[in-house]
Amino acid sequence: MEVEMKISGLIPDPMTNMPIVVLKDSASGVVLPIWVGAYEANAIALEIEKITTPRPMTHDLLKNLLIGLETTVRKVVVTELRDDTFFAVIWLERNGQSISIDSRPSDALALALRMDCPIYVEEDVLKNSKLAGNLNDRASSEELRKWLEGLGEDDLGRYKM
Secondary structure, eight states: OEEEEEEEEEEEOTTTOOEEEEEEOTTTOEEEEEEOOHHHHHHHHHHHTTOOOSSOOHHHHHHHHHHHTTOEEEEEEEEEEETTEEEEEEEEEETTEEEEEEEOHHHHHHHHHHHTOOEEEEHHHHHHOTTOEEOOTTOOHHHHHHHHHTOOHHHHGGGOO
């Protein structure tokens, strides 16, 4: 089963300074942090802040290409967590046909923001992630930072530098 989530924020990991995209289910308060690369974080941040660049960035190019091909992005889904690596699928629709495209979650999220489509996470991913947890609606970035700082080396897996 898929759980719809929204991008709640983009913060630096307090220990490694790597960017973290924080997904949140507004209904339950469950959050899922996903570590991403600096370039992907920049692409996500540009769209969150609605900053336009003089020339299309890669995800903007993808958006323009999909629109030009009369293809819609129905949803993106974080489908799997394997060996501390998240996997995602972008679901497209063109001429009534559904097409699934394998993707890194960071690219799927950057495209989802640009195409204004829903973001989902498979329930099993939330259950199997050591880092998923509940934060109440009043949880601030500072509380999230403290929560992340409290994680042990085993919690961070291969993302620890």
